[in-house]
Amino acid sequence: MLLIARDKTKPLERLKWAKNGLKLLDKAVAAAPNDSRIRYLRGRSAYRLPEKHFQRTQTVIEDYNFVLNQEVKLGSIDYTRLSYELGEAYRRIGRNEDAARCWTKLEQQTQDPEFKRLLGQKLQLLKGKPAVEHIESNESITSMLLKRTASAAGTVFLDWVEENKKKEERRERKRRKKEKKRKRH
Template sequence: MLLIARDKTKPLEKLKWSKNGLKLLDKAVAAAPEDSLIRLLRGKAVFKLPEKHFRRTQTVIEDYTFLIDQEMRQEGTLEPEKYSQVVYDLGEAYHRIGRNKDAEMCWKRLENQTQDPEMQQLLSTNLQSLEGKPEIEDNKTESLSSMLVGAALAIGNAFSRWVEKEKKKEKAALRRKRRKNKKSRR
């Protein structure tokens, strides 16, 4: 559903498919909270969603922290490349919500572990970008345009639900009318 959402062009359709896909992933994690594959799938899917519209970065943090803890307890649960990507993305998630100290810890940890020169360069650049920033930044202030987009999405969702209810009412009325006509013909 999330892949379908990615390819939709209409924002409300994108949102509808995304929310349905997220519900399924959340149910899968609730049913099997210790399953690292499900956590990895949900974490990767949610990581790509914009925080300002979905507010799911905390989910990424929970899933990736679980995966890293599991790898530390039982080495080999993740391939080295996937593990590095999870640690890097966890740092990005922390940075996204203004938890600079936590992002720095992730990236420094990875910088000490990786031998990949491209990754080391990227980490060095990211760490430099954090210099002089507070440990925690308040990223909760939204621009007027992002608030308007959020309001438009909420209104669009409410309107879509209303339209669906009206369609169901019309269908039910049409079925009743057909049944009534059948009875009157007998």
């Protein structure tokens, strides 16, 4: 479902498919919370989703930590990718010290000069920042849609009230005209 969501062009369809896919992954983790493969799959899927719309970074952190701590047979590339992405997930939500810890450990372990340079740049960006900083939470897409729907409904309602008010005023003028006409005759 998440792969189908990725290929949808309409945002609401994409959102629907993604949410259904996440629900299935959440149910799978609830049914088998110690299954590293399911946790890996859910974490990798949630990592790719924008935090401002889905608020799933904490899920990524939990799943990645679970997998990394299970001594599962991960290839060195997967271990490195998960550790790097775990640092990114921490950074996304303002947990700078945790991000720095992930990236420092990787920097010490890697022999790849390009990757070492990237990690150095990431760590440099965190210098001087507090261990934990408040990141403004962005509204979820559902919340934004609800607000827009409520606003649109409110506008329609106000237009309706205004139109009925005008109709009532016209009726009142007609009634007064008729009343004046009767009094004259």
